[in-house]
Amino acid sequence: MLAFNFTPFPTIETHRLVLRRITTEDVNEIFELRSNPETMKFIPRPLVKNTEDALEHIAMIEEKIESNVGINWGITLKENDKLLGIIGYYRMQPENHRAEIGYMLLPEFHGKGIIPEAVKRLIQYGFEDLKLHSIEAFIDPENFASEAVLLKCGFVKEAHFKESELYEGKFLDKVIYSLLNK
Template sequence: MLEFNFHPFPIIETDRLLLRRITNDDVNEVFELRSNPETMKYIPRPLVKNNEDALAHIAMIDEKIETNIGINWGITLKGNSKLLGIIGYYRMQPENYRAEIGYMLLPEFHGKGIIPEAVNRLIAYGFNDMKLHSIEAVIDPENQASEKVLQKCGFVKEAHFKESEFYEGRFLDKVIYSLLER
């Protein structure tokens, strides 16, 4: 069975991006991401309502890193520490050598290739450093932008679950994409 260790925290670079640890200094951007109905449209989680909720979200991210059960990075452009988005591994299954990747980005940075660049780098990290065998992504079937990113990064549609999650009074479909270690 895999054992994950995120200590020291891995800072990751791409051509344009620096993926770094999220801190309490990012509270305004985390609030902006998690309180925006547009960025949260396909994420069945409650909107954060204030900075205390955003700080609680950052604390939850930290707790998962500290206990090695999940990891999130803040997405920034090199030379600018402003948080543009969040990307990471969730629902890690060390017994199956599998983890779920997820990401979100402030709307003003959509369509600039930032997420595919970050996803491709985290795929390499997942397979080479974490020793994963497979990476999955769970998306809303209506989230065409995310579907395009996953397909561009080599993910294949694995399943479409009908009305498999109950959230805020309605049943939601979910689609699973996956990528096997090449």
């Protein structure tokens, strides 16, 4: 069976970006990302309410890396180490050589091609370094920006699950996109 090992932590670069380890020094940016109703609009998780919640989120990310069950990177520009967003692999299934990719970006950086650039590089990392056979993404069907990113990166729509998740008293739809390592 495939096994993941994120030690040493893989810092990854693209043309414009550095994907690096998230640290407690990123607490303000994590708070900004996870407490913003606009940023969290399509992510059915509670909003972060304070810096302690943001530190708990960073600790959860770190624990997943240390136990090799998931990995997140902070997205930064090469010329500025300030965290702009997060990208990572979640719900990793080593037995199926499959992982879920997810990402979020501070609103002032939307529309600049940052997420497609980061996703394309993580696809390469997933297939070449992690030896994944497939990468999936779960999105809200109303998240047209994320859908555009996935299609641009070669993902195909696999399924649309109607009212498949209950969150805060409301049933939500979920769409799955995937990419196979051909």
